[in-house]
Amino acid sequence: MKRYDALYRLYDEFDAKTLRAYQDFVDLFPPVDSRVALEHWQSASEELDQRKDEIRAAFDAGETYATIAAHATRDQSFTALDLYSKYGRGVNALVLDVDETLRSAGGTDNEIPRETLHLLTDFHENGMPIVVCTGQTLENVKGFAIQGLGNEIVHSGNLSIVYEAGTGVFTPGHGAETKRLLYEELDDEIRTIFDTVRSQVLSAAPDELRRCTHLQGNEFNVTMKPNFETGSSRAVEIIDDALVYLLDLLGRTVVEGGEKDDAKSGNRNGSDWARAYYADSDPEIRGVLEEQGETPENDISSVPEDVQETFDRIDVAYYEGDAAEIGSRELNKVVGVKGALDVLGIDDPFTLVMGDSKSDLRVMQWVDETDSGIAAAPEHSSRDVLDHVVRTDELVYDQGKAGDVLRTVYAMNRLANLG
Structure with a gap:
């Protein structure tokens, strides 16, 4: 209870809100060539130090409590202490999705807020490994990472990128381990199916899909994206159509190319089996098929066992108004994160996982099942x-406010350092 008493005293006796305002001003002050502005920054910096000195003098662990008060709100600090009391350790790696997690088209103009970038930089400077875990291509995420975090952090040897939702891991500065192509470990059957689908996905598509979609430039996954603003009504329509088309193409490829027992039954069976299988496994996919009037003629019991076994290894993902995608179930963000942590040398991880989608959920469930971390979501x-997230630690944050959770973990780690 001593820690709780100390936090009550910290926020009752000191003006932590004003302290945080000074800290944010000093940290986020933009580079300007103005003597007046620089004098204002210097004055704020001196006031910040003076206020911190008052806290330092009032507590045995004064430096820790001054730092907590300058970075976290009362609620964030008490949440941090609750988390530390529950788990008995601090976070030793950040696992972060990007789109709609760190940045949001609706809440942050699709840019990572300066506050969030500064907090990530602060974590890095304190030795925290960062794993960027995304469905994007490697080139896309490398570009944003260098632009947002800076070339020095990206190439520090303490940052890893899990790209295409786990098909590869890129960790600059680790020699032969810098790039792991996880999809190369798949067997010939699965790789052949993906090669076939990729070669036909646009050339065999209906005219409207060819005009209104494009392929994301993946190394392995096959991802159809709309040629319209993500989330718009037109994008939703096109991706719904693309999902149905991908299911049919996948089903035909598995039955014909894989020489399954029922290949002689023809194209229609393969398509119907794919629809039946994935509608049974994913309510969102079933919902799209129902809305499109494309529900399967048969249920999953009609799908031959050998065809089901192949479908068991292939994931079909639907992101409303954003993408329809097929990937390998043997390659997902969990596999990628494990690979990244291995390269980074983290043998006993306790991570903060931040994400918003089903692919992120798998990582959250993995850290929960293995006592390897905590999860947060917008x-x-x-x-x-x-x-x-609500069932575990209730770390839900407002759109565009990933920094709120990062501040909580910042405080949690400071408290953990007290032992």
């Missing part, structure tokens, strides 16, 4: 993600 996440 309020607009998928229902299953929110259910998991």
Whole structure:
């Protein structure tokens, strides 16, 4: 209870809100060539130090409590202490999705807020490994990482990128381990299916899909993206159509190319089996098929066992108004994160996982099942993600406010350092 008493005293006796305002001003002050502005920054910096000195003098662990008060609100600090009391350790790696997690088209103009970038830089400077875990291509995420975090952090040897939702891991500065192509470990059957689908996905598509979609430049996954603004009504329509088309193409490829027992039954069976299988496994996919009037003629019991076994190894993902995608279930963000942590040399991880989608949920469930971390999600996440986060530690944050959770973990780690 001593820690709780200390936090009550910290926020009752000191003006932590004003202290944080000074800290934020000093940290986020933009580079300007103005003597007046620089004098203002210097004055704020001196006031910040003076206020911190008052806290330093009032507590045995004064430096820790001054730092906590300058970075975290009362609620964030008490949440941090609750988390430390529950788990008995601090976070030793950050696992972060990007789109709609760190940045949001609706809340941050699709840019990572300066506050969030500064907090990530602060974590890095304190030795925290960062794993960027995304469905984007490597080139896309490298570009944003260098632009946002800086070339020095990206190439520090303490940052890893899990790209295409786990098909590869890129960790600059680690020699032969810098780039791991995890999809090369798949067997010939699965790789052949993906090669076939990729070669036909646009050339065999209906005219409207060819005009209105494009392929994301993946190394392995096959991802159809709309040629319209993400989330717009037109994008939703096109991606719904693309999902149905991908299911049919995948089903035909598995049955014909894989020489399954029922290949002689023809194209229609393969398509129907794919629709039946994935509608049974994913309510969102079933919902799209129902709305499109494309529900399967048969249920999953009609799908031959050998075809089901192949479908068991292939994931079909639907992101409303954003993408329809096929990937390998043997390659996902969990596999990628494990690979990244291995390269980074983290043998006993306790991570903060931040994400919003079903692919992120798998990582959250893995850290929960293995006592390897905690999970946080924005309020607009998928229902299953929110259910998991609320059930575990309730780390749900407002759109564009990833910094709130990072501040909580910052305080948690400071408290953990007290032992």
